[in-house]
Amino acid sequence: MPKETGRKIIAQNKKARHDYHVEDTYEAGLVLTGTEVKSLRAGRASLVDGFCDIDGGEAWLHNVHIPEYAQGTWTNHLTRRKRKLLLNRHEIDKIEQRVQAKGLTLVPLSLYFRDGRAKVEIALARGKKQYDKRHAIAERQAKADAQRELGRRLKGIR
Known part of the structure; x- marks a missing residue:
């Protein structure tokens, strides 16, 4: 089976660009369970109420809705659980410093697959x-x- 290549967009948060001035963007990986990945591959997700925060030196994504996988069993995931973001240590430190010093917020802009791996584009933004x-x-x-x-x-x- 050939490997997936390219970028397949699953969900975008258009409201975020309307409500915030985007200052800087980052690409982060996601820690997901199997049924979450299958649900995303079906193209189902919503970033509307989502936000990110840094807690204990780790980046977390909150309130992103990934619906339950239809063929899933008792192993199905919670739809709005908090998910860990995969970023480099220096990126996390830089983001945390800017959020605390300048009063910026972290918002997810898009959720997509890049070369078969789930990624989220997050932005440091200031409210309009x-x-x-x-x-x-x-x-x-x-x-x-x-x-x-x-x-x-x-x-x-x-």
């Missing part, structure tokens, strides 16, 4: 204010309007 969110929406709308108008002009439509 309400006016920042409105400004981002207005900016995105202005960019879309400009693209639309450019397309019309290229087609010769007024």
Whole structure:
């Protein structure tokens, strides 16, 4: 059987990019049980309420919903258990220092398979204010309007 290659996205947290200014991103491995991996391979997960924290020198992922595997038996996992993140020691120390000093938070951005291994992209982020969110929406709308108008002009439509 050939080895898996490439990147297969399972879940993305689009709301995180709306609610936070992303300052830095990291890729971390996950410690999972067998039924969790099978459920992820079926493409089922949700990062909406997820967050990360550093506890006792280890990084943990909380509130990520991986539903029970349908063909699982008594070995099935809890859907919202806390899962350990696999990061290098210097990465964990750097993240912990920035979270404590600058008041940043750790949020998961996406969950995917890279070369057959489950990975999560986490971000050091700062919360946006309400006016920042409105400004981002207005900016995105202005960019879309400009693209639309450019397309019309290229087609010769007024």
